[in-house]
Amino acid sequence: MKVKLTIWRQKNPDSKGQFITYPVDVVNGEMSMLECLDVLNETLMGRGEEPVAFEHDCREGICGSCGFMINGIAHGPLPATTVCQLTMRHFKDGDELVLEPWRSRSFPLVKDLVVDRRSFDRIIQAGGYVSVSTGNAPDGNAIPVGKEIADRAMDAAACIGCGACVAACPNGSAALFTGAKIAHLGILPQGKPEQDRRAVRMVAQMNVEGFGSCTNIGECTGVCPKEIPLEEIARMNRDYLLGAWRERGNVVTAIAPVTDWNFGEK
Amino acid sequence: MSTAVAGQRENRTPSFWQSTNGKKAVMAVTGAILFLFVVGHLAGNLQVFEGPAKINAYGHFLRTIGEILWAIRIILIVCVVLHIVATVQLALLNWKTRPVGYSRKKAINSSYADRTMYWSGPIVLAFVIFHLLQFTAGYIHPESQFIDGDIYHNIVAGFSVWWVSAWYIFSLLLLGFHMRHGLWSMFQSLGLNHPRHTPVLKQAALWITIVIVAGYISIPIGVLAGWVR
Numbered sequence: 001m002k003v004k005l006t007i008w009r010q011k012n013p014d015s016k017g018q019f020i021t022y023p024v025d026v027v028n029g030e031m032s033m034l035e036c037l038d039v040l041n042e043t044l045m046g047r048g049e050e051p052v053a054f055e056h057d058c059r060e061g062i063c064g065s066c067g068f069m070i071n072g073i074a075h076g077p078l079p080a081t082t083v084c085q086l087t088m089r090h091f092k093d094g095d096e097l098v099l100e101p102w103r104s105r106s107f108p109l110v111k112d113l114v115v116d117r118r119s120f121d122r123i124i125q126a127g128g129y130v131s132v133s134t135g136n137a138p139d140g141n142a143i144p145v146g147k148e149i150a151d152r153a154m155d156a157a158a159c160i161g162c163g164a165c166v167a168a169c170p171n172g173s174a175a176l177f178t179g180a181k182i183a184h185l186g187i188l189p190q191g192k193p194e195q196d197r198r199a200v201r202m203v204a205q206m207n208v209e210g211f212g213s214c215t216n217i218g219e220c221t222g223v224c225p226k227e228i229p230l231e232e233i234a235r236m237n238r239d240y241l242l243g244a245w246r247e248r249g250n251v252v253t254a255i256a257p258v259t260d261w262n263f264g265e266k
Numbered sequence: 267m268s269t270a271v272a273g274q275r276e277n278r279t280p281s282f283w284q285s286t287n288g289k290k291a292v293m294a295v296t297g298a299i300l301f302l303f304v305v306g307h308l309a310g311n312l313q314v315f316e317g318p319a320k321i322n323a324y325g326h327f328l329r330t331i332g333e334i335l336w337a338i339r340i341i342l343i344v345c346v347v348l349h350i351v352a353t354v355q356l357a358l359l360n361w362k363t364r365p366v367g368y369s370r371k372k373a374i375n376s377s378y379a380d381r382t383m384y385w386s387g388p389i390v391l392a393f394v395i396f397h398l399l400q401f402t403a404g405y406i407h408p409e410s411q412f413i414d415g416d417i418y419h420n421i422v423a424g425f426s427v428w429w430v431s432a433w434y435i436f437s438l439l440l441l442g443f444h445m446r447h448g449l450w451s452m453f454q455s456l457g458l459n460h461p462r463h464t465p466v467l468k469q470a471a472l473w474i475t476i477v478i479v480a481g482y483i484s485i486p487i488g489v490l491a492g493w494v495r
């Protein structure tokens with residue numbers, strides 16, 4: 001099986017990028033999209049050319065490192081699948097696949113298919129945690145959590161922070177990600193004490209990062225590899241509305257977005 | 267390559283109105299009020315099918331309640347203004363979020379109504395202005411005569427002009443698209459979403475919209491077909 005990969009090549013944030021087409025011989029349909037890029041990179045390096053930069057880590061769909069657009073769909077045509085889990089047998093012989101990085105001003109491009117998603121980290125930093133006292137580990141069953149609540153929290157917690165939701169959103173909104181992160185803690189008893197503050201601060205940070213506004217259309221959940229539902233966005237809105245009222249007297253701080261990179265000596 | 271660039275604390279954070287979520291909440295509430303108007307307005311105007319006496323009396327009644335009518339008008343105007351200001355500001359933000367566009371992009375999960383809110387909104391606004399000038403103020407009455415107070419006559423004379431009716435029907439269909447999205451979206455923006463109730467709500471939004479649009483459109487169709495004359 002042969003495919004043509006048309007890939008966005010851009011040397012660094014400041015240079016001008018362009019699409020370059022590479023023919024790739026996919027020896028085995030069970031190869032993943034990323035393995036396909038590995039094969040291509042071997043060939044490129046063999047020819048002394050610069051390999052295609054792309055992010056990856058676990059390659060089993062759980063870390064959230066990987067992700068790019070394939071023919072205009074974030075993470076490719078298969079629902080609920082990251083590109084590392086997307087096998088080539090889902091494409092046909094002779095297909096042309098256009099690989100493009102996530103495009104968002106809050107995800108500045110680093111190189112080729114790699115974008116800087118530290119804006120997500122800062123949203124987490126703003127309130128995506130629960131404060132616990134140090135000391136002995138608490139007893140596992142000290143706080144009983146009902147099965148339904150545990151399941152809902154787990155579903156929201158499945159978000160791997162890949163950024164596909166932002167990439168797919170016509171408004172460049174990070175509502176699904178932020179919603180999932182606010183929800184999975186707020187649902188649990190451990191997250192309740194900080195629920196108001198969390199929502200207010202994470203929403204503030206999301207706004208400072210320059211993400212767009214949600215128009216409730218659902219493109220995000222359509223591409224989300226973890227199928228996070230729009231319900232989590234409503235959850236964020238509810239927590240934010242209540243939190244904004246209850247926390248109205250408090251000063252909210254945000255972390256200044258830092259988008260520059262330290263490239264070392266090179 | 268190192269990522270060790272520490273973030274500094276920054277104090278400027280968006281207020282409720284400045285935040286995207288806050289603006290959407292305002293849009294939801296104002297949208298809901300405008301929806302109530304759309305329902306009330308339809309209920310009042312369907313009386314045209316009951317003959318001139320009935321609807322003219324209704325129009326007269328609205329004019330006699332003076333202050334209350336103006337209070338309602340002011341609330342509606344405030345809602346329209348807030349709804350539009352919030353939309354425009356959010357749209358300006360959203361258009362900036364993707365400085366480098368995609369070479370190709372597929373919409374895989376949103377409906378036509380969802381994606382055309384930016385179009386249906388302004389066209390409906392243009393229609394509402396035209397509509398007010400025609401039937402409330404009487405400034406514009408193409409190819410027909412405006413008689414202050416004789417609502418029945420104005421409706422029949424106005425809609426007898428085919429293109430007025432066509433423009434009316436077209437705008438109402440767009441209002442339908444707008445409501446189809448807005449009627450459930452407002453709940454989402456206010457944080458009310460439920461795995462079981464939301465699908466029902468979406469269905470309900472569709473049917474309520476169909477009934478309302480059909481009700482409005484029945485008036486020009488009734489005039490053109492000669493049922494109302």
Ligand code: SF4
Nearest residue numbers: 159160162163165224
């Ligand atoms: S919500 Fe889904 S698409 Fe968005 S970051 Fe989380 S896993 Fe990725």
Ligand code: FES
Nearest residue numbers: 059063064066084
């Ligand atoms: S590499 Fe970890 S999710 Fe794809």
